[in-house]
Amino acid sequence: MITILQSQLLPPPPIKLRHSSLLFSPSQHSRPNLKFTSKSSPSPPTITMASIKVHGVPMSTATMRVLAALYEKDLEFELIPVDMRAGAHKQEPFLSLNPFGQIPALQDGDLTLFESRAITEYIADEYSEKGEKLMCPGCNKVKALTKVWLNVEGQQFDPIASKIAFERIFKGMFGMTTDPAAVQELEGKLVRVLDIYEARLSKSEFLACDCFTLADLHHLPVIHYLMGTDSKALFESRPKVCEWVKKITARPAWAKVVDLQKQ
Amino acid sequence: MAGIKVFGHAASISTRRVLLTLHEKNLDFELVHVDLKDGEHKTESFLSHNPFGKVPAFEDGDLKLFESRAITQYIAPRYEGQGTNLLQPDSKNLAQYAIMAMGMQVEAHQFDPLASKLAWEHVFKLIYGLTTDQAVVAEEEAKLAKVLDVYEARLKEFKYLAGDTFTLTDLHHIPAVQYLLETPTKKLFTERPHVNKWVAEITKRPASQKILQ
Numbered sequence: 001m002i003t004i005l006q007s008q009l010l011p012p013p014p015i016k017l018r019h020s021s022l023l024f025s026p027s028q029h030s031r032p033n034l035k036f037t038s039k040s041s042p043s044p045p046t047i048t049m050a051s052i053k054v055h056g057v058p059m060s061t062a063t064m065r066v067l068a069a070l071y072e073k074d075l076e077f078e079l080i081p082v083d084m085r086a087g088a089h090k091q092e093p094f095l096s097l098n099p100f101g102q103i104p105a106l107q108d109g110d111l112t113l114f115e116s117r118a119i120t121e122y123i124a125d126e127y128s129e130k131g132e133k134l135m136c137p138g139c140n141k142v143k144a145l146t147k148v149w150l151n152v153e154g155q156q157f158d159p160i161a162s163k164i165a166f167e168r169i170f171k172g173m174f175g176m177t178t179d180p181a182a183v184q185e186l187e188g189k190l191v192r193v194l195d196i197y198e199a200r201l202s203k204s205e206f207l208a209c210d211c212f213t214l215a216d217l218h219h220l221p222v223i224h225y226l227m228g229t230d231s232k233a234l235f236e237s238r239p240k241v242c243e244w245v246k247k248i249t250a251r252p253a254w255a256k257v258v259d260l261q262k263q
Numbered sequence: 264m265a266g267i268k269v270f271g272h273a274a275s276i277s278t279r280r281v282l283l284t285l286h287e288k289n290l291d292f293e294l295v296h297v298d299l300k301d302g303e304h305k306t307e308s309f310l311s312h313n314p315f316g317k318v319p320a321f322e323d324g325d326l327k328l329f330e331s332r333a334i335t336q337y338i339a340p341r342y343e344g345q346g347t348n349l350l351q352p353d354s355k356n357l358a359q360y361a362i363m364a365m366g367m368q369v370e371a372h373q374f375d376p377l378a379s380k381l382a383w384e385h386v387f388k389l390i391y392g393l394t395t396d397q398a399v400v401a402e403e404e405a406k407l408a409k410v411l412d413v414y415e416a417r418l419k420e421f422k423y424l425a426g427d428t429f430t431l432t433d434l435h436h437i438p439a440v441q442y443l444l445e446t447p448t449k450k451l452f453t454e455r456p457h458v459n460k461w462v463a464e465i466t467k468r469p470a471s472q473k474i475l476q
Contacts (some may be wrong), residue, residue: 099413100373111358115368122361141326144337151330154371156315196314 052077055097056104057084058260061162061221062116063104067260068217069120071253073131079260117154120214132253134217136209146208149215153207160189161222168229183231191234194241201240206248216248224249224258267292270312271319272299276379277331278319279438279474284335286470287434288346300391332371335431347470349431363425366432377407378439385446400448408451411458418457422464433465441466441475 052070054077056063070077082088082103090101097105098114105114108126113119124134136142164186167178200207208215223245226232236242248254267285269292271278285292297303297318305316312320313329321328323341328334339349351359380403384395417424425432440462443449452462465471 099416100369111361113361113365115365115372118361118365118368121364122357125360126357140337140341144326144328144333147333147336148328148330151333155330199314
């Protein structure tokens with residue numbers, strides 16, 4: 001339900017791309033062979049090329065998840081808006097990118113992916129040497145713990161938190177009214193999850209380990225929305241959770257994602 | 264010797280996901296029964312294994328995990344080279360891995376919520392003396408049909424969901440599929456020829472048979 005309604009979001013505002021857009025298209029079957037220039041290098045003007053394309057909109061939590069990972073990795077990409085209001089995501093050509101008709105989809109050279117959490121994992125692995133680390137380096141044990149908390153976000157946190165965001169924020173955009181009983185019930189479930197987070201964050205700086213990982217990043221979009229509502233109290237009243245929220249939302253890469261919404 | 268322990272219930276869909284993986288890998292393990300009917304999963308003792316109070320929980324030596332899909336994704340690479348390969352044929356190929364990961368997300372977010380609800384309505388509710396809500400069944404089946412249409416198209420192109428070999432992506436579906444095959448929802452699988460063939464393949468595997476015993 002959430003994904004259906006998220007997919008009926010207002011049409012994207014005209015997006016001025018923050019990152020360099022294509023000046024010419026790479027062949028579908030080869031990786032671009034032009035070098036990226038460092039942003040701080042002086043003239044002469046150079047051609048940069050984005051081999052990474054994200055099809056989505058900055059308001060969508062799932063799109064934001066992917067954008068956050070790309071910014072953390074300092075990767076060039078092109079954001080191609082999808083006209084949700086016109087139902088573009090439920091038709092070709094978008095369905096060829098994601099047959100489930102949901103944003104975002106990502107293209108990197110001739111690889112096409114959907115499902116935001118698979119996309120971020122790919123970005124973290126493929127570009128592991130670039131930008132910020134999004135997986136804790138280490139042995140199978142550390143990786144395994146990261147997978148635990150990645151699954152916690154996807155299976156325990158998001159189903160509840162997304163619904164609250166839907167009730168408090170997205171419903172209003174479609175001329176529907178928040179159901180206070182539903183909010184209360186959902187918040188009752190969320191606090192039990194956040195109590196577990198509080199205990200976890202008393203033992204660990206971030207969810208999976210002592211470094212920021214995808215397990216933390218995946219929470220950012222929905223937390224961002226909830227912190228703009230009365231539900232923020234649930235996070236603020238738990239000291240370790242509150243501190244963690246402050247830390248992860250203060251990351252420069254996240255600020256860039258939020259910035260995109262303002263354009 | 265600590266070895267591998269699974270704390271769960273032999274009939275639980277998520278516990279079975281882990282048991283399947285262990286059987287596919289021919290790994291020895293101990294299944295420590297958690298009495299769900301009695302609420303054992305909400306006791307302090309179990310919560311120390313999984314603070315979310317859900318089965319399964321898992322130990323391998325001093326590594327403690329929960330969330331079935333995290334556990335299977337630990338077992339598959341950790342015991343690579345043993346038993347069935349549950350990863351892509353080239354486990355180092357990141358694009359191939361991503362395709363498998365994408366399929367695992369689809370199972371978790373598109374398939375399982377619907378399949379679990381239907382299994383609850385048709386099967387588990389009855390165990391608890393409750394009655395099936397046919398309106399819910401109809402609604403969930405309509406959504407599942409749309410998901411399975413996508414699967415049908417996919418399985419026309421590839422033998423399995425992530426390519427031409429059996430991987431975790433397929434495995435994660437098996438426990439819910441097995442339950443649904445015993446219910447009227449079975450028709451959603453049988454009326455789609457490629458899905459039907461895939462279902463037959465994955466459920467006839469020896470490991471898939473073992474978890475039914």
